[in-house]
Amino acid sequence: MTGERSTGSRRARERAAQPVRKDTTIHEWPEAGLVLMRGPADPPSTVRVQQGRVVELDGRSERDFDSIDRFIARHAIDPKVAEEAMAVPPREMARRLFHPDVAAAEVRRLFGGLTPARLVEVMAELDVLEMMLALRKMRLRNRVANQAHVTNLRDHPALLAADAAEAGLRGFAEVETTVGVAGMAPLNAVAILIGSQVGRPGVLTQAAVEEGINLRLAMKGLVSYAETLSVYGDEESFRDGDDTPWSKAFLASAYASRGVKVRFTSGSGSEVLLGHARGRSMLYLEARCILLVKGAGSQGVQNGGISCIALPLSLPGGIRGVLAENLIAASVGLEVASGNDAMASHSEMRKTAKLMLQLIPGTDFVTSGYSVMPRQDNLFGGGNFDANDLDAWTLVQRDLGLDGGITPVGEDEVRRVRRRAALAVQAVWMETGLPTIDDAEVDAAVDARDSGDLPPRARSADVAAARRFLESPATVLDLAAALSRTGFSHEAEALLALTRQRAAGDYLQPAGILIADGTDLVAVSAVNDPHVYGGPGTGCGVEGERRRQLEDVPFAVDPRALGRAGEAPEIFEEGGAARPGHALEVVVAVGPAFGRRLGATLAGLSHREVVERVLEGVGQEQVPARLVRVRHTADCAFIGHEGARLSGSGVAIGIQSRGTAVIHRRDLAPLDNLELLSHAPNLTGDSYRTLGRNAACYALGKPTEPVPVRIDNTARLKHIVQSTLLHRVEVEAATPGAPPLELSLRAERQRA
Amino acid sequence: MRYPLYREARSRITLPSGRPIEDFTLPQLQAGRLAAGDLGIHEETLREQARIAEAAGFAPLARNLERAAELTRLPDAKILEIYEALRRGGRGAVLEALAREIEEAYGARLTAAFLREAATPEP
Numbered sequence: 001m002t003g004e005r006s007t008g009s010r011r012a013r014e015r016a017a018q019p020v021r022k023d024t025t026i027h028e029w030p031e032a033g034l035v036l037m038r039g040p041a042d043p044p045s046t047v048r049v050q051q052g053r054v055v056e057l058d059g060r061s062e063r064d065f066d067s068i069d070r071f072i073a074r075h076a077i078d079p080k081v082a083e084e085a086m087a088v089p090p091r092e093m094a095r096r097l098f099h100p101d102v103a104a105a106e107v108r109r110l111f112g113g114l115t116p117a118r119l120v121e122v123m124a125e126l127d128v129l130e131m132m133l134a135l136r137k138m139r140l141r142n143r144v145a146n147q148a149h150v151t152n153l154r155d156h157p158a159l160l161a162a163d164a165a166e167a168g169l170r171g172f173a174e175v176e177t178t179v180g181v182a183g184m185a186p187l188n189a190v191a192i193l194i195g196s197q198v199g200r201p202g203v204l205t206q207a208a209v210e211e212g213i214n215l216r217l218a219m220k221g222l223v224s225y226a227e228t229l230s231v232y233g234d235e236e237s238f239r240d241g242d243d244t245p246w247s248k249a250f251l252a253s254a255y256a257s258r259g260v261k262v263r264f265t266s267g268s269g270s271e272v273l274l275g276h277a278r279g280r281s282m283l284y285l286e287a288r289c290i291l292l293v294k295g296a297g298s299q300g301v302q303n304g305g306i307s308c309i310a311l312p313l314s315l316p317g318g319i320r321g322v323l324a325e326n327l328i329a330a331s332v333g334l335e336v337a338s339g340n341d342a343m344a345s346h347s348e349m350r351k352t353a354k355l356m357l358q359l360i361p362g363t364d365f366v367t368s369g370y371s372v373m374p375r376q377d378n379l380f381g382g383g384n385f386d387a388n389d390l391d392a393w394t395l396v397q398r399d400l401g402l403d404g405g406i407t408p409v410g411e412d413e414v415r416r417v418r419r420r421a422a423l424a425v426q427a428v429w430m431e432t433g434l435p436t437i438d439d440a441e442v443d444a445a446v447d448a449r450d451s452g453d454l455p456p457r458a459r460s461a462d463v464a465a466a467r468r469f470l471e472s473p474a475t476v477l478d479l480a481a482a483l484s485r486t487g488f489s490h491e492a493e494a495l496l497a498l499t500r501q502r503a504a505g506d507y508l509q510p511a512g513i514l515i516a517d518g519t520d521l522v523a524v525s526a527v528n529d530p531h532v533y534g535g536p537g538t539g540c541g542v543e544g545e546r547r548r549q550l551e552d553v554p555f556a557v558d559p560r561a562l563g564r565a566g567e568a569p570e571i572f573e574e575g576g577a578a579r580p581g582h583a584l585e586v587v588v589a590v591g592p593a594f595g596r597r598l599g600a601t602l603a604g605l606s607h608r609e610v611v612e613r614v615l616e617g618v619g620q621e622q623v624p625a626r627l628v629r630v631r632h633t634a635d636c637a638f639i640g641h642e643g644a645r646l647s648g649s650g651v652a653i654g655i656q657s658r659g660t661a662v663i664h665r666r667d668l669a670p671l672d673n674l675e676l677l678s679h680a681p682n683l684t685g686d687s688y689r690t691l692g693r694n695a696a697c698y699a700l701g702k703p704t705e706p707v708p709v710r711i712d713n714t715a716r717l718k719h720i721v722q723s724t725l726l727h728r729v730e731v732e733a734a735t736p737g738a739p740p741l742e743l744s745l746r747a748e749r750q751r752a
Numbered sequence: 753m754r755y756p757l758y759r760e761a762r763s764r765i766t767l768p769s770g771r772p773i774e775d776f777t778l779p780q781l782q783a784g785r786l787a788a789g790d791l792g793i794h795e796e797t798l799r800e801q802a803r804i805a806e807a808a809g810f811a812p813l814a815r816n817l818e819r820a821a822e823l824t825r826l827p828d829a830k831i832l833e834i835y836e837a838l839r840r841g842g843r844g845a846v847l848e849a850l851a852r853e854i855e856e857a858y859g860a861r862l863t864a865a866f867l868r869e870a871a872t873p874e875p
Contacts, residue, residue, distance in 0.1 A: 074869070075812055075815070076812065078811070105809065108809065109809075211835070212832055215828070215831065215832065216828065219791075219792075219828050220791075221791045221792070242839050242840075243839055244838060244839070244870065246838050246866065246867075246869070246870030247835060247838035247839045247870075249816070249866070250819075250834060250835055250838050250863075250866070250867075250870075251835055252816055253816050253817075253819040253820040253823055253863070254820070254823055254831045254835065255820075256798065256816060256817055256820035256823075257792075257793070257798070257820040257821070257822075257823035257824045257826075257831075258792050258793070258824075259792050259793035294812050295812050296812070296816065297812045297813045297814075297815050297816020297817070297819075298813070298816070299810070299813050333809065333810055473788065475788050475791055476791065477781060477786055477787070477788065477790075477791065480778070480781055481781055481782070484778060484781065484782060489778065492778055492781075493778055496776060496777065496778055496781065499776065499791065500758070500773060500776045501758065502791070502792065502793060503765060503766075503767050503768075503773050503776065503792070503793055503794065503797065504756065504757050504758035504762075504765050504773065504793075504797065505757065505793045505797050505798060505800075505801045506755065506756035506757055506758050506801070508798075508801055508817065509755070509801065509804065509805060509808070509810075509813075510805075510808075510810055510813065517759070521758075522756055522758060522759055523756045523758065526808065526810075527755050527804060527805075527808045528755055528756060
């Protein structure tokens with residue numbers, strides 16, 4: 001079958017040119033593994049335990065186990081609960097999973113006995129809303145956090161440090177970097193380590209590079225977590241990567257032995273991408289991965305598509321499927337960094353739809369890598385959300401009243417930490433004999449959009465220096481010493497505090513991160529800060545200081561300041577009570593605050609300008625005009641109608657302070673009118689002149705064309721707040737029962 | 753449960769060198785009294801974290817941390833050598849030799865068993 005072609009109407013062609021249509025959308029092909037759940041080769045879920053040992057798993061007995069089965073049976077499935085848990089029908093298990101009355105600990109105990117195939121069968125019983133409820137309940141850590149990507153195309157150390165500092169300041173609990181040129185890994189790791197601690201002491205950092213290099217960086221104390229351990233749900237895929245479950249598990253122990261937190265990486269689609277799906281569904285293969293990760297003793301996993309995200313999203317149920325991955329991982333007791341890192345779609349709507357499924361329940365890390373810098377500098381192929389989306393992210397948190405792990409901060413503070421971080425690496429580079437970072441580079445790093453704004457560096461000299469640094473005995477202690485010798489003792493203290501935490505090992509526990517504790521640091525994890533949800537009023541709420549912080553986005557303004565009138569214009573002389581006229585005339589009736597407490601319309605036209613243009617228009621037809629102020633109401637229709645009652649011709653113009661205007665006639669019902677100009681923000685001097693002329697024509701009984709009005713569908717969106725605040729002043733100025741007054745326009749004062 | 757250890761049981765945490773964690777300060781660094789041997793985590797701290805993980809219901813993590821405790825004794829090069837051996841699909845003889853070596857030289861009993869398991873499919 002071919003996709004729909006776009007040869008039809010103009011509308012169809014325009015739709016076909018929308019960003020979402022750049023996404024590839026395919027039908028399922030189950031035999032090829034292009035299916036989220038229920039692959040034709042997914043096995044039935046079975047388990048058999050003999051003498052405390054799992055001897056049958058998902059339809060295969062022990063002698064037919066592949067290496068992944070063998071590893072899972074041995075290390076991941078709890079033989080003490082397997083038979084009990086597998087006896088619970090999938091639908092009942094799904095109900096317990098999402099229901100707030102069944103405690104997370106009990107669900108986790110039972111899930112310890114489920115096989116990969118059964119995990120998928122349970123997920124198949126749940127819709128996305130139920131999965132979200134379940135994910136909220138099963139999340140490990142009470143406090144929601146986020147992970148940042150900090151990279152740039154040039155591997156520029158000052159920019160890396162500045163971006164890492166900004167990430168720390170914005171509340172990211174972890175910052176990861178990778179390299180443009182492989183040899184730069186050691187210096188990139190150093191730059192984000194120092195920079196991140198300037199932004200917020202306690203940020204954990206990692207460098208996603210080759211394992212051998214990464215281990216050496218870990219041993220030098222330059223990285224505090226490792227997320228590079230990729231696993232697959234298929235043996236062949238493992239073999240392609242020259243790895244086995246045991247080699248990955250050994251690596252996890254090796255990192256832990258150096259005090260480094262470990263998170264594995266998996267995610268739907270990797271096996272089919274490598275050509276090894278063989279009719280098994282993406283979620284079944286991922287469920288094998290997740291149990292392998294658990295069995296290896298990793299505290300957590302990043303999953304939810306990750307780098308392959310566009311593959312599940314090309315298929316029906318893709319977003320639901322990757323949500324199920326996150327949920328399985330949390331349910332078996334793993335910390336979850338829930339994706340939303342690699343580009344998932346060309347469409348902002350689809351990306352956001354996907355994000356909501358993790359943002360609303362909250363996960364241990366909502367994204368596995370938020371691009372703090374513009375995505376053009378993101379070397380992870382990431383940047384699903386980037387620097388330009390930060391304000392929208394913080395507003396969505398504010399809208400929904402939830403914590404998505406990013407703190408709104410003001411630009412002054414951002415620039416301060418960026419400069420401090422760039423200066424700190426400049427000093428360390430100088431002090432330890434690394435290639436000079438000059439002042440122009442520091443300045444550029446503070447305010448750069450991206451690495452293209454920085455002066456070029458000699459890459460070969462940087463790479464050579466990075467190699468020497470790796471081979472040298474230098475460790476984090478040398479960096480701290482260099483900082484303390486160059487006036488950065490606060491930063492030196494921060495590096496030592498972080499390294500003390502390595503000796504304590506508290507952040508090795510599930511979902512461990514570090515937060516401030518006075519001037520020192522302390523770990524929070526599933527052990528001392530577990531998320532406990534049991535229905536409304538329980539779980540992680542956003543209260544007190546954190547709520548204030550999340551609501552205080554730096555671009556929010558005080559409505560009291562917006563509603564203030566500015567200088568009182570007093571453009572009219574007020575006369576006595578207005579009397580009904582008897583001759584041909586147009587009455588121009590203004591609202592209670594017009595030209596008095598308020599001075600300009602929503603379009604920014606001064607009230608004097610509005611009145612002058614209206615009078616000019618009326619005058620074009622040689623009809624006299626009379627000005628009155630209606631004082632008893634702020635409503636445009638009633639202002640106009642009151643004017644019409646006073647008008648000798650029966651025709652009047654009513655104008656509110658915000659600029660909304662109406663042409664009214666005495667014999668019409670108050671809420672009827674001859675013409676209404678309701679788009680106040682779009683009205684110009686010409687609009688008001690034409691309005692005046694039209695009113696005169698109605699008074700004369702001459703035919704006329706209505707005032708042309710420009711349609712701007714965003715006008716209400718842009719101006720509703722200002723409109724509300726202006727109208728509030730008008731309403732306050734109204735005095736019930738007060739009769740209208742005659743007005744005359746004062747001569748304009750000489751402009752300075 | 754005494755967790756976080758750093759807050760609840762700091763006096764019992766030692767650096768890998770055996771010195772108390774309280775020594776890991778800027779004045780000590782400035783006085784030249786901190787060295788690479790003070791970096792990292794002590795094997796007993798890892799065992800304590802393993803007990804904490806076990807008690808909190810994270811048994812496989814506890815097993816990992818117990819293996820990690822053993823690996824603190826292994827030099828970096830030996831760790832990389834074992835990883836490379838495991839990657840090659842775990843040839844029995846090579847892994848058996850490594851298992852015996854780390855058991856005898858470093859007392860890494862759990863890790864040795866893990867290498868043997870990687871090498872030989874069970875009956």
